[in-house]
Amino acid sequence: MKSWFSWVPMTLFLAVIWMLLAHTPLSTATLVFAFVASLIIVLMSRRLRPFLARPKRIWVILKLTCVVLADTFHSNVAAIKIVLGYPKIKYTPGFVSxxxxxxxxxxxxxxxxxxxxxxxxxxxGFPESGDYVQLHILDLPQESDWAAFIIERYEKPLKEIFE
Structure with missing residues (x-):
């Protein structure tokens, strides 16, 4: 049963994407081609993945998705203000580990x-040891604030989901 679950969702996903991107009328031939092509792609690519992800806690995934969308929106607004020079915003770019x-x-x-x-x-940057990640931040007022921000908002939920 586990082997079915690992390839059926991706096959269906790729077939739906094919159907959405195809500029042909919906027909039996198009459906069959989409599902056969998707199945072949998924089965051939299984060897490229050493192990499959085992995500847990769907509610944490949904919450993290909402947090990422909100943070991305706010970051877009802040970057637009910096780029356009909205009333002489002073920013300090830099690297943080x-x-x-x-x-x-x-x-x-x-x-x-x-x-x-x-x-x-x-x-x-990401060293082989995996002990830290190095980020470049367009506006870096306090390094410790960014470290706490990334750890609390992104790393903790990802640990709950995958570990």
């Missing part, structure tokens, strides 16, 4: 995506 305790590779990949979604933040 944030200690990490998250070890799951899927959680780290999502953390990297979250950080890079927001304009003004960039995942700039």
């Amino acid at each position: 944030i200690p990490l305790t998250l070890r799951d590779p899927h959680g780290l990949a999502i953390l990297a995506a979250i950080i890079n979604y927001a304009p003004g933040t960039l995942w700039a």
